Amino acid sequence: MEALQRLYPIGIQTFSEIREKNYLYIDKTEYVYRMTYFAKYVFLSRPRRFGKSLLTSTLHSYFSGRKDLFQGLAMERLEKEWIEYPVLHFDMSMAKHVDQERLERLLDFMLSDYERTFGLDTTAGDANLRLTRLIKCAYEKTGKKVVVLIDEYDAPLLDVVHEKENLGVLRNIMRNFYSPLKACDPYLKYVFLTGITKFSQLSIFSELNNIKNISMDEPYAAICGITEDEMLTQMKEDMERLAAKLNISPEEVLLKLKGNYDGYHFTYPSPDIYNPFSLLNAFADGKFGSYWFGSGTPTYLIKMLEKFGVEPSEVGGKTAAVEDFDAPTETMSSITPLLYQSGYITIKGYDSELGLYTLDIPNKEVRVGLMRSLLPYYVSTPTEKTNTMVAYLSRDIRNDDMDSALRRLQTFLFTIPYCDNTRYEGHYQQMFYIIFSLLGSFVDVEVRTPRGRVDVVLRTKTTLYVMELKLDKTAGEAMEQINLKNYPERFALCGLPVVKVAINFDSERCTIGEWKLQTIDKW
Template sequence: MLRKYPIGLQSFRKIREDGYIYIDKTEIIYQLVTTGVYYFLSRPRRFGKSLLLDTIEELFKGNKALFEGLWIYDKWDWSKTHPVIHFNFADLGVRTEGLEAAIHRGLADNAAQLGIQLSDFSYDQQFKELIVKASTTHGQVVILIDEYDKPLIDYLDDPAKLEAHRSVMKSFYSVLKGQDEHIRLLLLTGVSRFSKVSLFSDLNHLEDITLGRQFNPLVGITQPELERTFAPEIEELRAADPAILETIKHWYNGYTWGGTDTLYNPFSLLNFLKSREFQNYWFQTGTPAFFYDMIRRNPRLEFPSGEVLVGPESLNDLLGHSVAYGGPDSIEPVTILFQTGYLTVKDYDAKTRIYTLDFPNLEVRESMQVFLLSAYSYETSGKVRPNVLRLLQAFRAGDIKQVMTLVDTLFSHIPNTLWAGAKEQFYHAIIQNTFGLLDVMMESDRNYAATRPDITVFTPTHIYVLEFKLDQPAETALNQIIEKDYFRPFQSDGRKKVAIGVRFSSEKKAVEAYLVRDVGP
């Protein structure tokens, strides 16, 4: 019998009634809804936030049959139900109707489902009226707000519209203050962590559960959940590859927000288990649209190529204090990368309150390098990987002339006007991301680019060390490799070692000269 994978499904009812695989999260959901009232959770897209909210809605509506066989089934008081007010700002038609009109429609839909007539006119007072009437008629209200930040994220490149939307959302959420007697549970989810000052100043009792151990595995898939829930698939895959679990983990695991459990992105993992092919599934749906333009407008932005240390301020607020002024160019790249899922927490020092961030896994690292290389080189993402593959083939063939020709092509699509103003930034970004992606494609576990020479490339027969100099002699680059003994870490390696010094001309936007020297076996 073929198993059904709930790829992209956000309806708990459909998953349960139509026989899709469901990873039982009801024990941790029980902990959430029985130990607090006001919550906020930030997670990247495609991580299961919408399914979480839908599951909680079915729970409080008392739909017991849907939970048969799950942990919570015999532990929940099904005789007590609560009215649910559920907003998903991804589905309200904000772009086509406008934010205020979309909120009015969402309020009307919720009121109709609860059999309530609304008499107020303004969206904030209608929201308050809906809460009070629902509570008075049916009992304390459960309020679930999904993609709370979409009306803001979608307008990061329009500061005026962004500020207008922020003002509307602030007024909308301010209604929740002082409604304790009417609210059983409030849970807001989104991608970003806008500060309480900028958006939730009136909702200062909102508990942010984004970072920390207790609710780290609330969404996402843990290693034990993978091995338990997908045991038939794992057994079948192991027959062909005994090390398949480690490979899957290397590709798709590694997310964490302060807990001990590392997590899989459900979208990527489910797609792999269905197709049985290692691919970058999450990239096309997880990247904010404004990101490309932001990078190209401001090529001086610096993006980490590995571990980065940050304080909590870099994780707390997508827009910082410039939400009304700066637009996307004012956002820290590390903040964007963390909140969109490209970076995750690898370590936290409680004494210094310093977080160590890094790419969670191979899928994300490779996706990020493809993305940045495409943005900086003005090449389509579909051509980036084939170009790097040709570079790999040239290295393996020992064809250094072809390597340099291919390096030249990396810069050919950059508009001259932009190159003239930001040549240093484009130059370094393209070189680092190209060879970083090359390193991934070669499955090399040794990358010395950050600590020693510009680039180290390993093939089955050779170790190449490359030093690039912008508008400086190739001799200078080559001598630096020799004088600083960049091959020292590889003395015991029997492969042939080759030093390559490269002069790149900013005027010609091309490799102007290069020197090659064999330095021994």
């Protein structure tokens, strides 16, 4: 008889449901136990779809005294008392894309629900006064201190971080709502908040200065997400099933999972962290899909990239001190903090002598998904048509047929609507960067050599392409520059044949005008 199919908690963020229905659960309860003893007010920042809500729900079950849900987990051997506390759990993810009126209405709804639970009259009034009354009432009626859990505290504000006026209005509402958390300290057992942006960044906890921020604390590096060790131990059978389905070895499965979904670090040193949402979807579907981006690319990110004038090739490859990528949103002078907290770049290394972190795009899924989101700003065409072009282009490049690839691109660009900014060379450079990134190959722009900078370098498994781009000139002039500055010399030791690619773009036709190719087999 065939074994029962493993149940993966895709989109399920309620701890009790996962445990009662025997869904896969990666045991994080030792972190939960630890974080409830060393501080009373705790804050955790992680990107979306990283398990913040499930962690908050786990805390809810723990403080509700649900010992039955923790059988077989680390918490079962750690906790001895199992006291039931009154829990006020506010999920602010319901407050996305709201204006002032809708946000106030949602807070009223949340408070009214708890007021009825504790036998209070539901009356309109200031949210902070109602929350204060609610905390005191819960304490008096139960004789136990109150636990307050606030999940995604910054959700109402993320979509308006680029709108100064709306941000101020909504921020004041939220600051007012959260303000009792300090005044009610004598009645509180524990306060936990999650979000994407750091609490200091939206200036809504100015009064609550006693929060312990564990977001970059090494002991909690793996509190959200799935480590490779957890996957190899708690998901070993899942990997074997996926390998059998795809007819590849478990080792190959691990390499593909690692390339697509691994690579996150929220402190240094840190184990490699896999995106849990993407990883579980890959096991459930039996394929390596793009899941994190499929769940929605935040509009605020695209708008902020535009606001700061960040080119696609500039998203990764950054070096920064911690205060640079942890700066307040209102005062940040670059988009780096938002990219880091949103999960589009992550920590890749640390120079302890200089105190500098290396930040880069975590993995293939994020790189490809981000580039797909940015491509419409460079190529105005229906998504299906673009995807088809990229697929055929990928085959051309895999076959080392750059001539066919450029001919395909020439035809494609000629048939799409006119794009803005096509009269400067950088537009085409960034367009190439995006398109080649979608192929999953290594691509870089403005690569330094002893005699200058190469416009685009593309490396496949079999070939390295050195590209010089010109606008309204000739391919001959582009090739002449490659030869004059001897760009290929920089890559003589790469172990691959080098192809010189000279391209001229025609700004009137908004496409490739002509090109020349020349292969160097021997040095």
